[in-house]
Amino acid sequence: MxxxxxxxxxxxxxxxxxxxxxxxxxxxxxxxxxxxxxxxxxxxxxxxxxxxxxxxxxxxxxxxxxxxxxxxxxxxxxxxxxxxxxxxxxxxATDQITIASTLAFSTFWLMPRIRAFQQQYPHVKVHVIATDKASELRSDKVDLALTCGNSQLQGHETHYLFSERAYPVCSPAYLESRKAPATPEDLLQHRLLHMDEQLWDNIGWDAIDWQAWMQHFGVDAIDLPSGLTFNNYPMLIQAVMEDEGIALGFEHSTGDLVAKGKLVALTDKKWDTGRGYYLAIKSNLVHNPDVQALSQWLLNNY
Structure with a gap:
């Protein structure tokens, strides 16, 4: 009619x-x-x-x-x-799925899961953007983004992954000639490795650094031990694995390395920072079968 x-x-x-x-x-x-x-x-x-x-x-x-x-x-x-x-x-008609996350998140959390996903779904093309720039994480070219501290992203459907936990880590070899710190205060006697503050500014997140961690556990951290400073997290963790000192580990990034014995978690003091990590999916792609497959894989394997 x-x-x-x-x-x-x-x-x-x-x-x-x-x-x-x-x-x-x-x-x-x-x-x-x-x-x-x-x-x-x-x-x-x-x-x-x-x-x-x-x-x-x-x-x-x-x-x-x-x-x-x-x-x-x-x-x-x-x-x-x-x-x-x-x-x-x-x-x-999505030729490929573009997923973005920070350099640290991509290196330590995302890539092992992407490798396993590709074995199960070899036909799905995935483009990974590893960046520490907030503008690139929120680019219109990104189909899925792994974000921190923000459960809502305009034009996206968001899914909670896990909370952020920070704790000190070092290499097994670092402790061979040193006494393991038993308390947060003991860490002040060790060589601490640091992240460049500019990194946090670029990502747009509040800094989770040694000073914040120490203050959370009631330690006066005005005079922190000086040590190497790095402008990206994977380089920092590489320095830790080469026995350069102690760094703040984040459970989603260093958990697997601790489980494999490549890093040692020092003290039982894990700080739940109150921030969460989320998977953000473009609203117009939530019904795309390939996007659904990848997003469900990540949500089921975190």
């Missing part, structure tokens, strides 16, 4: 262009047809509706009241159809 009430789609598309430009010539150029073809389409549409849609006033076209009503309706209708078609194309 709806089809019988509607004029042909070609006529409506032609009318929309002619009404937008108020020119049959410009409409013809946009549609790659002749001016005569535009005139025929408009005439046929006016016959179907039994009313004029354009008036010629002093060599210029103007819309009649009925033409204005139709133009408003057609513009809204075609605009909505175009938006839905674009969304369907993006949803169904």
């Amino acid at each position: 709806l089809r019988k009430k509607l004029p042909g789609i070609n006529g409506l598309v032609t009318f929309e262009a002619a009404a937008r430009y108020l020119s049959f010539t410009q409409a013809a150029d946009e549609l790659c047809v002749s001016q005569a073809a535009v005139s025929r389409q408009i005439k046929r549409l006016e016959e179907q509706l039994a009313c004029p849609l354009f008036l010629r006033v002093r060599r210029h076209l103007e819309l009649t009241k009925d033409g204005q009503r139709l133009f408003q309706a057609v513009t809204m209708g075609l605009g909505h159809i175009g938006s839905v078609c674009d969304e369907i194309r993006r949803t169904q």
Whole structure:
């Protein structure tokens, strides 16, 4: 029944262009047809509706009241159809999934899970962006993002992964010639490794550093032992594994290394910082089968 009430789609598309430009010539150029073809389409549409849609006033076209009503309706209708078609194309024809996270999160948490995912879903192409810049983590080019401390990201569906826990770590060899610290205060007698404060600023997160960790456990940390400072977390952990000193480990990043005996967790003081980690999925991609497969894999294997 709806089809019988509607004029042909070609006529409506032609009318929309002619009404937008108020020119049959410009409409013809946009549609790659002749001016005569535009005139025929408009005439046929006016016959179907039994009313004029354009008036010629002093060599210029103007819309009649009925033409204005139709133009408003057609513009809204075609605009909505175009938006839905674009969304369907993006949803169904994703050549690859782009997932972004910090350099540390990508190195220590994401990559082992991506490798396992690829073995199960070899046909799914995944593009990993490892970055410590907030703007790149929130780029429109990113389909899935692993974020910290923010459960809501506009235009995304978010899923909670886990809370952030920080604790001191060192290499097994570091302790061979040293007494293991038994309390947070004992750490002040050791070589502590640090993260560059600029890193936290770039990511846009509040710093979780030695001073914050010490203060949480009631230790006066005004004069912290000096040690090497690094501008990215994987380099910091590499230095720890090479016996350079003690660093703050984060459970999601260093947990596997501790479990494998490559790092040692010092003291039983784990600070739950109150921040959470989340998987953010673009809202228009939540029904994409490949995106669903990857997101469910990450949510089930954290």
